[in-house]
Amino acid sequence: MKCALTGRIVTMNPQRAVHAHGTIYLDGRGIVAVTESRAPRPPGFDDCVTLHTNGTIYPGLIELHNHLAYDILVPWKVDRRYENRNQWSTGARYQSSVTTPMTVIARMPNLVPAIARYTEAKCLLAGTTTSQGIGLFSNQGMQHFYRGLVRNVEQTEDAALPEARCRIGDVEHKEAPAFLERLKRTSCFLLHLSEGSDQAARSHFLALQMGSQWAITPALSGIHCNALTDGDFETMSHHGASMVWSPVSNYLLYGSTANLAAIKSSGLRMGIGPDWSYSGSKNLLAELNVARLIADGVIDDASLVAMATCDAAAILGWSGVLGSLEVSKWADLIVLHGASKDPYEQLLTATEADLEFTMIDGVPRCGTPAHMNALGATGETVTVGPQTRILSLQDPEADPVVRAMSLHDACTLLGDSLHDLPRLASEQRIRQKTGDAPHLLVHHSPEPVWFLALDQPHDFSARARSPRPHDGAAGPLSSHAAPKVSPMTLDALTTVGDGDYYEVLVSQVNIPEPLRDRIRDRFM
Numbered sequence: 001m002k003c004a005l006t007g008r009i010v011t012m013n014p015q016r017a018v019h020a021h022g023t024i025y026l027d028g029r030g031i032v033a034v035t036e037s038r039a040p041r042p043p044g045f046d047d048c049v050t051l052h053t054n055g056t057i058y059p060g061l062i063e064l065h066n067h068l069a070y071d072i073l074v075p076w077k078v079d080r081r082y083e084n085r086n087q088w089s090t091g092a093r094y095q096s097s098v099t100t101p102m103t104v105i106a107r108m109p110n111l112v113p114a115i116a117r118y119t120e121a122k123c124l125l126a127g128t129t130t131s132q133g134i135g136l137f138s139n140q141g142m143q144h145f146y147r148g149l150v151r152n153v154e155q156t157e158d159a160a161l162p163e164a165r166c167r168i169g170d171v172e173h174k175e176a177p178a179f180l181e182r183l184k185r186t187s188c189f190l191l192h193l194s195e196g197s198d199q200a201a202r203s204h205f206l207a208l209q210m211g212s213q214w215a216i217t218p219a220l221s222g223i224h225c226n227a228l229t230d231g232d233f234e235t236m237s238h239h240g241a242s243m244v245w246s247p248v249s250n251y252l253l254y255g256s257t258a259n260l261a262a263i264k265s266s267g268l269r270m271g272i273g274p275d276w277s278y279s280g281s282k283n284l285l286a287e288l289n290v291a292r293l294i295a296d297g298v299i300d301d302a303s304l305v306a307m308a309t310c311d312a313a314a315i316l317g318w319s320g321v322l323g324s325l326e327v328s329k330w331a332d333l334i335v336l337h338g339a340s341k342d343p344y345e346q347l348l349t350a351t352e353a354d355l356e357f358t359m360i361d362g363v364p365r366c367g368t369p370a371h372m373n374a375l376g377a378t379g380e381t382v383t384v385g386p387q388t389r390i391l392s393l394q395d396p397e398a399d400p401v402v403r404a405m406s407l408h409d410a411c412t413l414l415g416d417s418l419h420d421l422p423r424l425a426s427e428q429r430i431r432q433k434t435g436d437a438p439h440l441l442v443h444h445s446p447e448p449v450w451f452l453a454l455d456q457p458h459d460f461s462a463r464a465r466s467p468r469p470h471d472g473a474a475g476p477l478s479s480h481a482a483p484k485v486s487p488m489t490l491d492a493l494t495t496v497g498d499g500d501y502y503e504v505l506v507s508q509v510n511i512p513e514p515l516r517d518r519i520r521d522r523f524m
Helices: 085-089 092-106 111-125 173-184 199-206 230-238 247-254 260-266 284-295 301-307 310-316 343-348 369-374 407-419 421-434 474-478 501-506 513-523
Strands: 002-010 018-027 030-036 049-059 128-131 136-138 165-167 189-193 220-224 242-245 269-272 333-337 355-360 363-367 380-384 387-391 450-452
Touching (some): 002 333, 049 343, 049 355, 085 092, 092 407, 111 363, 111 380, 111 387, 111 407, 230 260, 247 284, 269 301, 269 310, 284 301, 284 343, 284 513, 301 343, 355 369, 369 387, 380 407, 501 513
Parallel strands (some): 165 189, 220 242
Antiparallel strands (some): 002 018, 018 030, 333 355, 355 363, 363 387, 380 387
16 A cells, blocks of 8 residues: 655664654555655655655664563562562562462463463554563473564564574573674673672673683674673674663662663674663663663754664664664654654653554554544554553464454453463463372473463573473472462553553662653653
8 A cells, every 4th residue: 555654754774864753655565665645656656645744754663671471460560679680580589479470361262362462452552663572481382472563573484584592591602602603693682680689690791701701692682781891892893783771770770871871982783672672661662762861962853763763773784774764764654743853852751642654564553533534444452541542463473362352351461361360370370289280290281381481491502401391480389388369450552541550660760860850750
């Protein structure tokens, strides 16, 4: 379908061109022209459908760090300051509020597609057109549930979009040579790197050093990196690597984040991601809002927007087709209400209520009824605070189970199951003990056995270790000393309408007082 969108266009091209009154012409997934509105229409577009947005058009947002399956969880009220992730990820609180609840949910086959439906809708309502982190581990995989709608960096099924490799576990020093060989065969490798604030966290970066050589190439993008020193950032930059910043998560858990001045001085390319709703941001738009307060002039607004658009695409090796609004690139874009603010500030201060339209691959996916109707798009109606949005969730390439599930049904299933966790956990333990659920215990069962990505070890040995039934998810439920499970609440889809969201954020014990004050002034 040929169509045109008018409005202020923030291209994010190398020249950072902004068309105050522009028109972008689309033919299917492709961008045919980006012009000033007074310019002649390209051939073949004289009678095309035109959407007059009266807003500001940006490239679709690309988040490079998330754990989508866990974004059903409400924020954790962090109990103390931690120095590295091993301190909180092995604690009883994590077991009772993350590992065990997600284990129960993951063992219910009807809930795994519900998670995919819910978390992708969460992305769309915040303008995220590409995400990372599809993983509950499984001996049969769950990637097929995320086929369609929001792009996924681990599973693109398109030669123009090389797939990224991802790893949560630290690389041990003995693994560094094998890791280097993996990097040489990969266009982008997203690695949780030196997450924390102490020397133990930094040691995982030093583990990449092999004498005078480093297991670092331009493919490496380190997630977090908040324990790195000024010299470490120089080393990363010297080898052409990049990093992914998740400042809200860093502050919530560790009370600090990476040294932005040192990163800027090193020239290290940066992407950004919300981490997860449990100890990060609800979505990328919310992360960008707070990131601007944290950057506080050290990183300018245009550079922050680049982290979620053109620089993120460059980290992935996708610059040829995504990340900016240019001729011959693909139509992933969003529209924000109005065009009076500075174009970069407008995105960095927007909420989901300001987001009026999201398009992926030339297909309208989310928007106001007026915008969606103008392009002939239909779908499910949801509310964002007092406003209405239409979500077009149907995709012919989507997994059939997900395709058949409405967002309303996904919300109901997940909400009821989280509230009913104690009973569900008890029933699952009984079935395991009585042998009434053999598919949970037999590795070669025809039914899926899900494992928790955040609790699953990784290695770079020549033969990958297969998941075992007692790893990850199965352990807590099969133990007589399993952590107690309490009823839980499904996290709200958007910050708008989630009245407690910023109150919980400013009450977090590790948020520095100056940042706490800026959040209050901005959001409360």
